[in-house]
Amino acid sequence: MSDYEVLKEQKIDVLEGLEGIRMRPSMYVGDVESGGLHHLAREIIDNSVDEIANDYGDICKVILWEDGSLSVEDNGRGIPVEIHPKLGVSSLEIVFTKMHAGGKFHNDNYKFSGGLHGLGASAVNALSKWLEVYVWKNGVEYYQKFRSYTDKSGAVHSGIPIAPCAPTGKKYPKEKHGTLIRFLPDPSVMTVTEFDFDNLANFLQQKAFLNKNATFSLEDKRHKDDDEAPSYVEYCYKDGIIDLMKFVNEGEKLIMDDIIHIETKEEKRELEIAIQYTDTDEERFFSYVNNIPTTDGDHCSGFKAAFTSVLNDLARKTKQLKDNEENLSGEDYRVGMNVVLTVKMQDLEFTSQIKQKVVNRDLNTYVQTATKAGLEEYFGRNKYNAKIADAIIARAKEVRLARLTYKKSREVNRKGAGAALLAKLAPCRGKKAELNEIFIVEGDSAGGTAKQCRDSNIQAVLPLRGKVINAEKSSEHKLLDNEEIRTMIAAFGTGYGRDFNIANLKYDKIVILADADQDGGHIRSLLITFFYKYMRPLLTEGHVYIGMPPLYRLANKSKVAYVYSDKELEDAIKEMGRVTEKQRYKGLGEMNKEQLWATTMNPATRSLTRVVIDDEMSAKKMINTFMGEDADVRKEYISRHADFNKVDTFERKED
Numbered sequence: 001m002s003d004y005e006v007l008k009e010q011k012i013d014v015l016e017g018l019e020g021i022r023m024r025p026s027m028y029v030g031d032v033e034s035g036g037l038h039h040l041a042r043e044i045i046d047n048s049v050d051e052i053a054n055d056y057g058d059i060c061k062v063i064l065w066e067d068g069s070l071s072v073e074d075n076g077r078g079i080p081v082e083i084h085p086k087l088g089v090s091s092l093e094i095v096f097t098k099m100h101a102g103g104k105f106h107n108d109n110y111k112f113s114g115g116l117h118g119l120g121a122s123a124v125n126a127l128s129k130w131l132e133v134y135v136w137k138n139g140v141e142y143y144q145k146f147r148s149y150t151d152k153s154g155a156v157h158s159g160i161p162i163a164p165c166a167p168t169g170k171k172y173p174k175e176k177h178g179t180l181i182r183f184l185p186d187p188s189v190m191t192v193t194e195f196d197f198d199n200l201a202n203f204l205q206q207k208a209f210l211n212k213n214a215t216f217s218l219e220d221k222r223h224k225d226d227d228e229a230p231s232y233v234e235y236c237y238k239d240g241i242i243d244l245m246k247f248v249n250e251g252e253k254l255i256m257d258d259i260i261h262i263e264t265k266e267e268k269r270e271l272e273i274a275i276q277y278t279d280t281d282e283e284r285f286f287s288y289v290n291n292i293p294t295t296d297g298d299h300c301s302g303f304k305a306a307f308t309s310v311l312n313d314l315a316r317k318t319k320q321l322k323d324n325e326e327n328l329s330g331e332d333y334r335v336g337m338n339v340v341l342t343v344k345m346q347d348l349e350f351t352s353q354i355k356q357k358v359v360n361r362d363l364n365t366y367v368q369t370a371t372k373a374g375l376e377e378y379f380g381r382n383k384y385n386a387k388i389a390d391a392i393i394a395r396a397k398e399v400r401l402a403r404l405t406y407k408k409s410r411e412v413n414r415k416g417a418g419a420a421l422l423a424k425l426a427p428c429r430g431k432k433a434e435l436n437e438i439f440i441v442e443g444d445s446a447g448g449t450a451k452q453c454r455d456s457n458i459q460a461v462l463p464l465r466g467k468v469i470n471a472e473k474s475s476e477h478k479l480l481d482n483e484e485i486r487t488m489i490a491a492f493g494t495g496y497g498r499d500f501n502i503a504n505l506k507y508d509k510i511v512i513l514a515d516a517d518q519d520g521g522h523i524r525s526l527l528i529t530f531f532y533k534y535m536r537p538l539l540t541e542g543h544v545y546i547g548m549p550p551l552y553r554l555a556n557k558s559k560v561a562y563v564y565s566d567k568e569l570e571d572a573i574k575e576m577g578r579v580t581e582k583q584r585y586k587g588l589g590e591m592n593k594e595q596l597w598a599t600t601m602n603p604a605t606r607s608l609t610r611v612v613i614d615d616e617m618s619a620k621k622m623i624n625t626f627m628g629e630d631a632d633v634r635k636e637y638i639s640r641h642a643d644f645n646k647v648d649t650f651e652r653k654e655d
Helices: 034-053 091-097 120-126 197-210 241-248 298-317 330-334 363-379 383-424 444-453 476-480 483-492 518-534 566-576 593-601 616-627 631-640
Strands: 059-064 070-074 128-137 140-150 156-161 166-171 178-185 215-220 232-235 260-265 269-277 284-289 292-294 337-345 437-442 459-464 509-513 544-547 552-555 560-563 581-584 608-612 651-654
Touching: 034 059, 034 070, 034 120, 034 178, 034 197, 059 197, 091 120, 091 128, 091 140, 091 156, 120 128, 120 156, 120 178, 197 215, 197 232, 197 241, 241 269, 241 284, 241 337, 260 363, 269 363, 284 298, 298 330, 298 337, 298 363, 298 383, 330 383, 337 363, 363 383, 437 444, 437 483, 437 518, 444 459, 444 593, 459 483, 476 483, 509 518, 518 544, 552 566, 560 566
Parallel strands: 059 215, 284 337, 437 459, 437 509, 509 544
Antiparallel strands: 059 070, 070 178, 128 140, 128 178, 140 156, 140 166, 215 232, 260 269, 269 337, 284 292, 544 608, 552 560, 552 581, 608 651
């Protein structure tokens, strides 16, 4: 066998070297911005989650430190520290300096694991300025540190061990065991290096839902003087995904109080499902494989096929579907359906290191078979459960009737929107959608200014009169009665809802341009809610942006500067020296066309924030918070995040 053989004592596989991660970081963590930064944290957290998922620990503690670093500590078994018999270094060093090195390729080490590529630890080390590891085993504390640097010749060295892994000399009780990893993202590679508390808190809460009775905590030591900023959260749930379903549907009007729960375990795989219906017209599907959130895959399609089949069979047996009636469609059954689907299995395969889609060939068959058996057992258990099936079938029939009834009216509404566009939309001349952008502008006054200063070759402008209807609280029929909604649908060219087709999108960028105040924030939230509910690929594929208008204009005899937040104002005044003119913009309408072009519309000088869905569960919860019935909850959240020149709800990416 070669040097890259299985280290049997520690069950560590070593497949190849570390080359390439720092040169092409986006291949391994998605990007070098906020998404990639938080992916680094998640890789380390997921290693602790794997210990918890395999019953080796029950605590994961994350700390954000004053120097910008992040640490993750668990009470698992601890990374192996023994010397590799061929390579002559510790297993710990191999894990952090070799690609495809980890203890998760063999099922006798981990029954279920999400970290199967073995890239996570080495990728984090490669993209960090420094990284250090503490391991506790048998009463001994071990330590090793790695760092990245540039030598005199200009060559970059990444993740180099400062010294071998060795005991620190500190003694601990033999009962103490686990690992602590702390790292500082390297600003020479990562363009964003400040971790977001809410992003990490949402992620840890999700892991707590998926791992019953385990405790996940997050502490922020960075802002000790900021009383408004949260500094500590802790999550632990005894009912797992049932608690997750209750959390997701909190504040919703429920069609049924019961949560359908299915759980099955085999030697090499497990399945757990929670289902509940709410009085909405959308489907919400949260799927996980080995604790990793997935956007798609055969497990999702397997569940959907089984659910539709079982319910249609029941509808036939109970004569709720007559012999001359067609089966109800899966979409009819899934309107208002909330699903949490979690699968645990061995030999897991993802399409990429960022782990969004599972590609195991037998997954569809397994999930479909297990779901079908579980549903048949659940609905046949007693008369009450049979009534739940009857209610689901009755609702699906109502959905089908409504769908057929509104089909013609939708076509009429779309045609009606076309005529309205002639008076509202200032189209661009360009025919290449990949170059074009459309500005959705709050108010006729600002819309008129935007039309005057735009680059008409590539920029279209659509003014909005008043606030858009709340898509979260309105039926599809009421939504299409709203002129602003119909106009946007026609302008984009994609259709909406079931008929949405991203291939027909006329503009690569859809830019929301609203005032930097509470009303502007509400308008942005209403538009994003509509996109999320009826045009979600616009968000998932990164076509929606927030325009960032300045709050202040500062001027003296020789210089003009624009300031985008109150926090930046004092520094900007100091930098300019003597300020002879200071203007605070109350809204977009106060800017002349030159100012609006220079600050907000000119691709060379503007600042845009791209809106994408970082996590389905968190996005759904935020939509409920902003657009739901509980005004107190909404006000509390807005008060905490009252900087309306940024979007905290979703992942941020600079243009």
